[in-house]
């Protein structure tokens with residue numbers, strides 16, 4: 001559609017037009033069901049098929065090994081800040097957290113309510129602009145888990161296979177809200193992965209949990225039934241009404257990823273190209289500076305500043321008029337942030353870079 005903008009929002013964010021068109025064509029009547037997916041009983045065979053396909057497709061996309069369960073939940077990633085400790089912090093009652101931004105910090109603050117949660121590394125000293133080294137000797141071998149936020153949406157940093165802490169037999173728990181499905185990850189290195197869907201998987205309202213089976217079934221006494229992974233694992237995510245329409249859109253996103261986009265490896269290649277375009281420009285610009293240096297740079301969220309808040313504001317406003325929207329940075333970093341998730345086409349990044357070049361020559 002010609003009147004659509006390039007939306008650089010951190011989430012909810014762009015969805016592929018392929019998905020929106022498909023959903024639109026099936027809006028009134030899904031297949032031969034005579035109804036919209038939104039109107040369908042979650043117990044209907046049509047919806048059973050959708051959720052089954054969604055899980056199978058996610059398993060294929062991420063190569064999720066045997067021995068892991070996939071749960072389709074609600075409550076956002078923020079609910080997982082509590083659900084993780086309620087379910088996992090029950091052997092030694094101790095956990096280690098790496099603080100790489102506000103979301104990681106919120107997870108830690110919530111975890112502390114339920115047990116002894118220690119900060120083992122932090123990058124708060126430099127406004128979370130890097131991924132801190134985690135010394136394996138610092139980790140508690142008796143901890144129930146080690147928690148990280150894999151991609152830091154606000155600050156634009158990411159863990160990588162190179163920086164991922166080696167936690168031995170301690171389960172690694174990762175918030176992957178803003179990087180899931182952006183590139184392949186070795187799921188077997190994690191005990192539990194969670195992600196809100198509203199960045200790379202679909203609309204808000206769906207939260208995906210990928211959990212190693214042995215971590216299910218040890219929840220604290222008095223854990224609300226809805227907050228016990230066992231409840232949802234035992235009921236195929238159908239203990240209560242799941243977010244049916246969001247699951248359907250997630251299935252379409254996975255169809256798109258593994259159909260026209262050619263799979264996760266190719267998606268990752270495209271994501272690297274998009275990010276490189278933007279970082280290469282930022283690295284030589286005399287007006288804009290990236291806030292993250294080196295190998296910890298996120299492929300998904302790219303913060304940058306001019307150093308002059310008034311100029312930043314002018315840039316955001318003029319970009320919006322040019323159809324490049326939601327470029328304002330998070331208030332804790334200031335400046336701008338371009339979130340370039342899977343659904344952002346390379347044309348959007350090219351248009352942004354061209355706009356920045358023009359703005360730079362006008363304001364230098």
Ligand code: PMP
Pocket residue numbers: 010011075076077078079103149151152153154175176177178196197
């Ligand atoms: N973790 C990360 C990394 C996020 O980016 C966000 C949302 N921006 C959250 C957690 C919170 O997610 P939700 O709004 O789904 O609770």
